[in-house]
Amino acid sequence: MIITRKWLEEFIDISKISTEDICTTLNAIGLEVDSLEKIRIAPKVVVGKVLEKQKHPDADKLNICQVDIGSETVQIVCGAKNVDAGQYVPVATVGCKLSDDFKIKKAKLRGVESNGMICSSTELGLAKLNNGILELDDSIGKLEIGKELNEYPLINDDIIEIELTANRGDCLSINGVARELSAFYNLPIIKKEKILDNNELGIGQFLEVECQSNVSSSLIFKAIDFNDFKLPVLYKIRVGIIDKFEENDISDAISYSTHCHGVILNAYANKDADKLNDLSVIHVKKDKDGFDNVYGKDLLSTVCIEHKKLEDSSDCTYIVEASYINPEKLSKKVFETKRKTGEIYYRTSRGSEPNIKEGIDSFTTFISKFGAKIYNGAEAFVEDIQPKYLDINTDKINAIIGQEIPKAEIENILTSLGFEAKEGLNNVFSIQIPLHRHDIKNMHDVTEEIVRIVGIDNIKAKPLAIEEVNRFNQTAIDLIKKNKIRRKAIENGFYETLTYVFSNRENLQQYGFKVVKEELDILNPIVNELNTLRTTMLLNLVEACSNNFKQGVRKASFYEIGKIINENREESTKVAFIYSGAKEQESFTNAGKPENIDFFDFAKRVLNSIGKFDLIPMENIENKFIHPYQNAQIIIDGKVAGYICKLHPSVANEFDLPDTFISEIDFDTINDELIKVHSTSKFQISRKDLSIIAPKNMPFSKIKNAIKSINDNNIKQFNLIDIYSDDKLEDKESLTIRFILQNDEKTLEEDDITATMNKILDKLDSELNIKLR
Incomplete structure (x- = not known):
């Protein structure tokens, strides 16, 4: 984004602030200054007036000009095609040093004496405007013959280039940057009077716009007669600075106004519009990809995506369009469709100025000063953009900043940036986000705005406060315990398995397990085989072992840590173990015939997995899985934690299983205490x-x-x-x-x-x- 000091002064009074201070401020508020260039025209370049032009007798491309430079009339030989009598031009007089190696001297060109040089814009250090000389007018200040051009402040300007981040589309205009400086310096934005030179006709007598109801863009169309319009040289120079100069006064005026106010403008020649008798008609409708297009006889433009170059036309009546579309929606659609875009998309995708009425009014006011006539009225299709609101807490903002910013100062900063703040209770503000701030989404974004204006250098540095907080909670403790059990179970030959938290209600009842009460049970089971919540993990584990033995394995050993649900649908965590078949793999040492696991071997493996426990005979056998003679309750710290038993032979036969042992233990009763080490005795046992x-x-x-x-x-x-x-x-x-x-x-x-x-x-x-x- 390029701004100039004098251009900026049309929006905000910075006469008492140096350019260097402005650059420092821009950096402080997050608009990084990439470069600063001070344009100063060399001494002895004066305003001259061409009094007479004659062809050079010995050169077809040279002209002999008599030029009034105030103190005298000098003869200058000039090769520019556009030089003519009556023009005010910049003249480098004899002795002027335009650069280190370019000094003006008296000379003879093809035998004709020349005392000075009529300059082009580039020879003065300005932007290139044409291939000829620079014609001056009163837009740079009142022209006085003989006055040095370095005394005209408007063209001896300071050019500042700003590197903007993608989210700051609101600063892609002189007006946008002026808004930021206005907030920082607490200076008002200069309000400009809107004075139009209207045509006698209304727009309805000339133009009709047919717009589909599903169009996403906001659009305003104006009809303008540019027959007598001429863009003054100052504005051409400024357009040249921003690399948009096209030697077409209408295109250059649009580029100037867009860069000035941020509203996207486009123009169509009347000859390109569809004709209905004497009425010009343009159509706005969506294409197959969902983009808004403007049609006349043919496609004229894709709104906010691609604008065609405006050609010179003998018909000097034009249709000017101001447009806006939500940048997030636009960018998303372009990405999804891989649409090719034009130069204008750079602005629209970052967020152009949504107040298109203000933009079109500023543009018509500007061109009215220089000969354009505006048809009365406008064709408008403006979407009502609802403002966004956000509640912010000043205490939280100060906590994020790390410094106390008074509530009144926060309110003033937000108001100066265009937010509407309404104070509520408990240090809460309800703010309305300006429509041009597309990047403000949450309280952290608002905090960033406050820090920018306060100034990061004004935030006092504080040492980092590190507070050690005990973040160890029951969830962390349980996770550590689960991981320990997992490691120990794997060490003792068990494989971890995960089974559904669902089970079969009929099977649970068949084997004597409790089931969830019908009024609390699942209403819509996934499948009929899993039509209830499990009240034990053992049925699932037995079925898993049975499936493995059907595949031809000789032993299966699993453990699972998971949830079970009791009859009242209350959850609890259990650890379940099952071991079926041979206690070891077939090998040379067992002659290929390993023994089946027994109760004590299984109990030892479970003990090694969960820690110490005691066993006592079961007094009541609660389900049909439990062997009547090989069973025990598991006691931890004097409390019943679960049970361990051999699977009942009849149940084992139903599932085609050999000797099988099972255990289910309450997870919460398992100890996970830190093991305290102590020295061992060195004396004999x-x-x-x-x-x-x-x-x-x-x-x-x-x-x-x-x-x-x-x-x-x-x-x-x-x-x-x-x-x-x-x-x-x-x-x-x-x-x-x-x-x-x-x-x-x-x-x-x-x-x-x-x-x-x-x-x-x-x-x-x-x-x-x-x-x-």
């Missing part, structure tokens, strides 16, 4: 076996608890290693318990060992009436 007589119906857990209650530090470990019974013992049996004894501070003497063993016997005798065999 002693092993002692103790054989006792106990009732057959007494659970070993009672004996174990009695021994533990002694709290003797010398007892490191004890295990039941043998059970013996015969007729002589009647209803009792002999149990042999092996003790591992060790002291942390010394080697145990015989007396120490005897004392510990006596403590054990005394405790068993006094508490359980158990004696030594």
Whole structure:
């Protein structure tokens, strides 16, 4: 985006602000200045008037001109085709240094003396406007013959090029940049009076526009007579600066106004319109890809996508169009259809100025000053764009910025940027986003606007505050525990499986499992085979094992961690294990005939997977999966956590399974405590076996608890290693318990060992009436 200081001064009074300060400000508010060029015309270039032009006697392409430069009339030989008597022209007088290696001297051209040079725009350091000399007019200031051109501020300008990000389409105009500076410097935008030179005719007598109802664009059409229109040189120079100069006054006026106000303008010659008797007709309708097109006799343009070059026409009545379309919708459709676009798409896709009425009024006011006549009225098809609203909290904005900005200052900044702010309760503002700010979507975007105007350099730097927060919650704890169980289960030969949370209601009832109450059950099951929520994972795991054995495998072992639902549709997390068939793979060591897994081997694998637990016989068998003689409840920290058992033989036969063992445990009861390490004793271990007589119906857990209650530090470990019974013992049996004894501070003497063993016997005798065999 290119702006000039003098062009900017037509919108905002920056007379007391230096160009360097403006560049610093633009950088501070997020409009990065890419370059600054100061155009200064060389000294001794003066305003001259061509009094007389004659052909050179010895050169067809040269003219001998008599030029009034104020102090005198000089003879200058000029080769430009467009030089003519009566013109005001820039004259580089003798002694003028146009560049380091170009100094004007008296000379003879084909024998004719020449005292100076009539200059083109490029020779003065201005943009190229034509292939001839520069013709001056009063648009640069009142022309005074002999006055140096470096005294005319309007053409000795400062050119600033700004690098805009794609979201700042609102700044693709002089007006848009002036809005930003107005907000920063708290200066008002200069309001311009709209004065039109109207034609006697109304637009309805000349033009009719037929527009389909599904057109997405907002459009305004004006009819304009350009017969007497001439664009002054100042505006040609400015159009040349923005690389749009076409040597067509109408096209250049449109380029100037579009760059000035940001509203997309286009023009069509009357001769290209469809004719209905004496009435010109143009049609606006969508093409097959959904783009809005303007048609006359042929396709004239694709709105906001591609504008055709305007050709000179002998018919000087034109139709001028102002247009707007939502940039997000436009960009999306272009991307989807891979549509080829023209130069105008750069502006429209980033967001042109939506106030097209203001744009067309500014354009017609501008061209009216220079001879154009405007037909009364307009053909308008303007979509009512609903403004967007956003609630912002000043406390949250200050938290994002990291600095306290007073509420009044926030309101002033937003108002100066065109937002309409309405104060609410609890430091909340309801703001209306300006229609030209397509990029404002949320509170963070609004915060960025405030920071831009406050100035990033005015935000005080603060050290980064790092606060260590304990983010460990139950979800994280459960995940860690699940991962540990997974690793341990895999180490012990189980494979993880995931089964549906659904099951078959009839099968659950057949095997004695509880089912979800009918009023709480699934209304629309996926399939009839999965018509209820599972109340156990074991049925799914048994079916999985059965499917594997049907494929010819010799063993199957799975575990699953998942949810089950009770009869009241309450969720809980369970860990389930199943092992069916051989305990190991066929190998040389087992002669290719591995034994099937047994209860104790399965229980050991489960224990290694979830951690320590105790087993006690089941008092009530709750379902038909449980073997009546090989079952146990799993006890963790004195509470029933689940059960472990052999699958009932009849059920195993129904599923064509060999010896199969199952277990289901409440996940929440499994411990995941940190294991505390301690140093081991360096002294010798002693092993002692103790054989006792106990009732057959007494659970070993009672004996174990009695021994533990002694709290003797010398007892490191004890295990039941043998059970013996015969007729002589009647209803009792002999149990042999092996003790591992060790002291942390010394080697145990015989007396120490005897004392510990006596403590054990005394405790068993006094508490359980158990004696030594």
